[in-house]
Amino acid sequence: MISLDDLLKPMSRADFFSQAWQKKAAYLPGATGERHRFSELPAFEQLPKLLSGRHLANHWIPGPKHAFASGIDSQGNPYSLGGIPSNMFDSLFNAGASLCLGPVNVYDTSLTAFVRSMAEEMGICGEIYTTCYVTPARSGGTMHFDSQNTFMCQVAGRKHWRFSTLPAAEMPPLNLDISAPNAAPLKTALRESGIPVRDSSQCDFTEVELSPGDVLYMPPGTWHEPRTGDEPSLHYTLTLQPLGFLHLLFPLLRTLMLQERRWREDIRFLDQPGADANVLAFAQGELDEFRQALSDIDAKTLLDNYRYSLLSRTAAPLRSLYTIA
Numbered sequence: 001m002i003s004l005d006d007l008l009k010p011m012s013r014a015d016f017f018s019q020a021w022q023k024k025a026a027y028l029p030g031a032t033g034e035r036h037r038f039s040e041l042p043a044f045e046q047l048p049k050l051l052s053g054r055h056l057a058n059h060w061i062p063g064p065k066h067a068f069a070s071g072i073d074s075q076g077n078p079y080s081l082g083g084i085p086s087n088m089f090d091s092l093f094n095a096g097a098s099l100c101l102g103p104v105n106v107y108d109t110s111l112t113a114f115v116r117s118m119a120e121e122m123g124i125c126g127e128i129y130t131t132c133y134v135t136p137a138r139s140g141g142t143m144h145f146d147s148q149n150t151f152m153c154q155v156a157g158r159k160h161w162r163f164s165t166l167p168a169a170e171m172p173p174l175n176l177d178i179s180a181p182n183a184a185p186l187k188t189a190l191r192e193s194g195i196p197v198r199d200s201s202q203c204d205f206t207e208v209e210l211s212p213g214d215v216l217y218m219p220p221g222t223w224h225e226p227r228t229g230d231e232p233s234l235h236y237t238l239t240l241q242p243l244g245f246l247h248l249l250f251p252l253l254r255t256l257m258l259q260e261r262r263w264r265e266d267i268r269f270l271d272q273p274g275a276d277a278n279v280l281a282f283a284q285g286e287l288d289e290f291r292q293a294l295s296d297i298d299a300k301t302l303l304d305n306y307r308y309s310l311l312s313r314t315a316a317p318l319r320s321l322y323t324i325a
C-alpha cells in the first residue's frame with residue numbers, strides 16, 4: 001500500500017505542502033535498487049490484461065474504449081490526437097505514438113488501492129484517479145499545461161520532462177496545449193476571465209529524467225513537455241481534479257433547487273404576451289428566496305452533501321472503490 005508519505009519522499013509532508021503544493025513543481029526521486037515504491041503497480045507486461053477490463057461483483061467492467069495519442073512526426077514536430085479507438089492502440093503505439101489511457105484505476109486492484117489510499121488521507125478527496133501513459137522509444141508529447149494537480153509516477157523505462165519552474169497561470173480552470181488550434185482563443189478567454197497566461201517563451205524551464213520509482217509533481221498551470229529516449233516508458237499519473245469551494249457549493253445548489261417545483265420550471269416563455277409573469281421579476285423573486293434558503297445552510301450540511309453527491313455520481317458496482325468513510 002502506497003501512503004501519501006511514501007509518495008512524497010524524500011520530502012516530508014510538511015515541506016511538500018509549505019514549499020511545493022500548488023506553488024511549483026517538485027522532483028521526488030525514488031530510492032535506488034531493484035524494488036521501488038511503484039513495484040506493485042501493473043508493469044508493461046500486464047497492460048494488455050489491464051486494458052481488457054475487470055470482473056467485479058458480478059459485473060464485467062469494459063476496458064477503455066478510447067485513448068489520447070501524441071508523438072513526434074517525421075519532421076520532428078510534436079502532435080496530439082484525441083479519440084483513438086481501442087482497435088488502433090497497438091498499431092499507433094507500434095508507429096511511435098504515446099498513448100494516454102484512463103482513468104485506469106478501476107481495472108486493477110493495486111491501482112484501486114493506490115487511489116483509495118490517497119483519498120483516505122485527504123478527508124474531502126474530490127475526484128482523484130490514475131491515467132496510464134505508455135510511450136514507445138523516441139516519442140513524446142506536446143507542450144501544454146493542465147488544470148489539475150498531477151503526480152507523474154514512473155513505473156518502467158525512463159521519461160524526460162521539460163517543465164516550467166513556476167506555473168504560467170494561477171490555477172487555470174482548463175488545460176491548454178500550445179499546438180492546439182484553439183490555443184489562442186483559450187488564452188484570450190482566460191485573460192479576459194482574470195487569469196493571465198505567460199507564454200512558455202517567458203518562463204524559466206528545467207529538465208529532469210524520471211526512472212522507475214521517481215515522481216514528478218506539477219501544480220496546475222505548469223508548462224510541461226515529455227520525451228522518451230532509446231527505451232519505452234510507462235508511468236501512471238495520479239490526477240487530483242480541482243476541488244475549490246465552488247465544487248462543494250454546486251452540488252448543494254443543485255440539490256436545493258431541484259427540491260422546488262418552481263426552480264424546475266422551464267422559463268423560456270415567461271415573457272410571452274399573455275403570460276402571467278415576466279422573466280426579470282421571476283428571477284428577482286427566486287434569487288431572494290434562494291438567498292434565504294442558503295442562509296439556512298451550515299458548513300456541515302454543505303460538506304455532507306458534497307460527500308454524498310460524490311458517491312452518488314459513481315456507478316453502483318464501483319461505489320465501494322471510492323468510499324472513503
Ligand SMILES: [Fe+2]
Binds near residue numbers: 144145
Ligand atoms: Fe499533462
